[in-house]
Amino acid sequence: MAEQIVAQGGGGTVLSGELVRRQWLTAWQVRQLQDGHTRFRCADYTLLDVLGRGNMGIVYKARHLSNGRVVAFKVMSRRAAASDRQSARFRREIRLARAIRSPHVVRALDSGRIAGRDFLIMEFIRGRTLDWWIGVNRRLPIRWVCECARQVAIGLQHVHESGLIHRDIKPSNIMVSGHALDRRPRVRILDLGLGRFSGQCARGDDLTRDGHTVGTLDYMAPEQLQDNRLVDIRSDIYALGCTLFEALTGRQPFEGRDLGEKILAKLTGEPIPVESFREDAPGELRDLIIQMMCRSPEGRPANPQNVAEAFREFSIREHVNSGREKKSQCDAARHPLPKSIPHSNHFGRQLARTVKMSMARFLCLFARVRFVCWRRLRTSE
16 A cells, blocks of 8 residues: 555555545544644543634543544644633533533533533534524525524523523524525534523622623623523523524624614614515514514513414424424433443444554554655656
8 A cells, every 4th residue: 555655656645545434534533634733632632633723722532532423522622721701601501501401402421620621521412503504505495494483482491491591692503403404404502602690690700790792792682682691491592583583684783883882773673574684584484583583581481482383383393293393302311321332342342443553553654654755766767
């Protein structure tokens, strides 16, 4: 294999492709090896790929060394870990995530600390965020969008019943599993990094000081812009209304040439009517979206459960599965998955992965040495 690489003059390209094809390494691991990084182990997990990056840290796709379970591994960045405030926020996210059991909220499986940095283990979800779907399709089908909103509302109800507020509902924090817009998707809420317990919103806390706003402007309720102590679950309902509007129209419900104009529009104006961009939207649905984005919290639906029930008639729903869905949701809430799935042959799998990794590193090193020797031989000739 190494001789083929040298003959083609491709360095390690052919070898890398072969290692990825055989699933001995991932494409991300190959790029890391080419950059000189050879360690993929973190705590009890092997890092496979990068799923996302943020101010707080990095989310990896990872596999447990012993049981082989694939998870999302979120670890604080070194910069964030150096800040007491950021560290406290990350630990709060861990507490919030572990407090919720819902089929429509990403589950926290484990947490810990390594090399002075906290990490959070979450279930790995195959799918795309809602903002990806909006970016690709611009305006999404009404029934598909309403089914996504219905499931988000169910998840928010579970958040509400746990005494929590999310405070950052938006398309990029909504994961959608499914490949067809005419089939029923499965939806989960992501990222509780800005969430907190409702009692803290009333009295404030040291992580969100007076005069500071947290969230994403396009989806923030007026009271969230004015004072974070006024935020409650109805602020999340407002954000869901803005998200629904964007998914249906590809536009924001409040427009402005700059930040100041957008804030003024939210505080004093009315959202753009849905029918301006979607004439096919039913009148009852348009009224529901406007109600969700009411400036006054008192004018919005009282709780997410009411929102979920209102979306039911507009959603993609296979009637034969409606009862089964309720049972599966109840079962998921009462019997969450265990932290690990035992495998009888876990030792053999771990040994096989270790051998494959060692062989991959050896082949890469061998190919590099042969290539250097070949170049020196050509130069001497």
